[in-house]
Amino acid sequence: MTTPTYIMGRTDEETQRLIAAARILNPFTRRMLIDAGVAPGMRVLDVGTGAGDVALIAAELVGPTGAVVAVDQNPTILTTAYERAQAAGLDHISFVAGSASDVELSGQFDAIVGRLVLMYVGDAAGLLRRLAGYLAPGGVMAFQDFNFSPSSVRSTPPVPLWDTAWGWMTNLVVRAGISPTAGFDLHRILRSAGLSAPSMRLESVVESGPDAVGYAWITDALRSMLPLIEQLGVATSAEVDIDTLAQRLRAATVAVDAVVKAPDVVSAWARLEPSTLES
Numbered sequence: 001m002t003t004p005t006y007i008m009g010r011t012d013e014e015t016q017r018l019i020a021a022a023r024i025l026n027p028f029t030r031r032m033l034i035d036a037g038v039a040p041g042m043r044v045l046d047v048g049t050g051a052g053d054v055a056l057i058a059a060e061l062v063g064p065t066g067a068v069v070a071v072d073q074n075p076t077i078l079t080t081a082y083e084r085a086q087a088a089g090l091d092h093i094s095f096v097a098g099s100a101s102d103v104e105l106s107g108q109f110d111a112i113v114g115r116l117v118l119m120y121v122g123d124a125a126g127l128l129r130r131l132a133g134y135l136a137p138g139g140v141m142a143f144q145d146f147n148f149s150p151s152s153v154r155s156t157p158p159v160p161l162w163d164t165a166w167g168w169m170t171n172l173v174v175r176a177g178i179s180p181t182a183g184f185d186l187h188r189i190l191r192s193a194g195l196s197a198p199s200m201r202l203e204s205v206v207e208s209g210p211d212a213v214g215y216a217w218i219t220d221a222l223r224s225m226l227p228l229i230e231q232l233g234v235a236t237s238a239e240v241d242i243d244t245l246a247q248r249l250r251a252a253t254v255a256v257d258a259v260v261k262a263p264d265v266v267s268a269w270a271r272l273e274p275s276t277l278e279s
Helices: 012-036 053-062 075-087 124-134 160-175 185-192 214-231 242-255 274-278
Strands: 043-047 067-072 093-097 109-115 135-146 154-156 199-203 206-208 259-261 265-271
Touching: 012 053, 012 109, 012 135, 012 199, 012 214, 012 265, 043 053, 043 124, 053 067, 053 075, 053 093, 053 109, 067 075, 075 093, 109 124, 124 135, 124 185, 135 185, 154 160, 160 214, 160 242, 185 265, 214 242
Parallel strands: 043 067, 043 109, 067 093, 109 135
Antiparallel strands: 135 265, 154 259, 199 265, 206 259
């Protein structure tokens, strides 16, 4: 099974972009973890933690009587995640460098969670089946991913530049081997991994006006993707004109007083089926 190409960079600038984007996504993630049952005293595994934002939320929810283990294959970004955890006084988070597909962990977890990670896994159900071996009886898995379908971002009244910018991203996603319905795919993935039918929710940011965060959000994401956008023939740097894109999006949106819907964020959480635990 082919592994999708990671479409973002691995630079210091990308790490800061992740932290900035997390401020938008964190309320969705917090709601998912609470609804999934993450609570004080639990032990949680965060898969693909990146700069650590999901681990920080989980650590707040489980409190000092709980623990969080955060895994990422990029050891450099884990340094940032560790420093952020220490600055927040959350010393019950431990960080492990390695791929979730083969990293060896100790003990069991009450919850296994992740955000924007399964979209990059060729056999996501197989990965979750492996991780389920670490899940305690009654434990839960909870994951989030974007939908990258054309309708996932839209403006009313229509702003053509938003369609163009989102089109660059959706085109890149397809060429990189990522499912455009990665969010909705979570249902199939969790079921195929032996979990119960998941509870699911779709959320999104809807904005208007000159101060909307979406202009910078999509521009910064496209800036990280730009080398691959050019490499895969999606667009040229001149066509994207990244340094003026946020300004142009703002001007075009404000000119028609448009409302802009950001990408779908799909949450899914489920527990292991008893038959899976017994097998």
